[in-house]
Amino acid sequence: MSESGKEKWCSGCKRDLPLPSFAADKNRRDGLQPRCRGCVAAYGAAHYRRRREAQGKPVRERVDVPQGHKECRTCGEVKPHSEWHRNSTATDGLATRCKACKAVQGRAGHLKRHYGMTEAQRDAMISSQPGVCTICLAAPAIHVDHCHKTGKVRGVLCFNCNSAIGKLGDAPDSLRRAVAYLEGNAWKPTLVAPGVYQLPS
Structure with a gap:
């Protein structure tokens, strides 16, 4: 301790450094660690x-991150805090992945959970259509369509066609x-009993 x-x-x-540069250590006489925070971190x-390295695992290079920014563990890009979702359990209060990476992984997880397919399999299906809705043959194919009884994927449709057959x-x-x-050939049903209609053959 200095004079x-x-x-x-x-x-x-x-070096002589200000006391806030040292973390607390109740086992020390002065209540502070012998090395500064920077040396402990290094x-x-x-x-x-x-x-x-001993485990044969990759080591991420340390990146100088400006104030108000964070490095994404997935894409490796340094982005402002506005590009992150909040996470109250994290030390910095932010998620470990940026919003863009989380969205990509969320879509991949949704495909796997709901349809049992990968993004590559979906993209191959879209290419085989080729790229357009299989019903209207005009709008881009973006929504995976499946049978709600069997779970089998039938194809990739546009929003309008997918919602129409669903409704x-x-x-x-x-x-x-x-x-x-x-x-112009409407089938007019015949009422044969309360709530029971017969359709023309």
């Missing part, structure tokens, strides 16, 4: 690097009647 009592000698970098980083309950008979109606 002023407001500085302390760091045994690592051999030692920890070196130890981490040696351990990772008709994926029922082929309803769709056939819709086609007949559009062509």
Whole structure:
């Protein structure tokens, strides 16, 4: 401790530094660690690097990140805090992946969970269509369509066509009647009992 009592000698970098530069250590007489925070961090980083290299694992290079920014562990880009979701459990209050990477991984996870397919399989299906909705043959194919009973993927449709067949309950008979109606051949049902209708053959 220096004469002023407001500085302390760091045994690592051999400098007198302000007391806030040292982390607390209740086992020490002065209540502070013998090395400054910078030296402790550097030692920890070196130890981490040696351990990772010994395990044959890749070591991420340390990047100088400006104030108000953070490096994404997935894409490696340094982005402002506005590009991150909040995470109250993290030490810096931010998620480990940027919003863009989280969105990409979220879409991939959604495909796997709901349809049992990868993005590559979906893209191959779109290419085989080729790139357009299989119903209207005009709009881009962006929505995976599947049978709600069997779970089998049928194709990739545009938003309008996908929602249309869904609202008709994926029922082929309803769709056939819709086609007949559009062509001017509406099937008029006959009421045979309360709530019971008979369709023309």
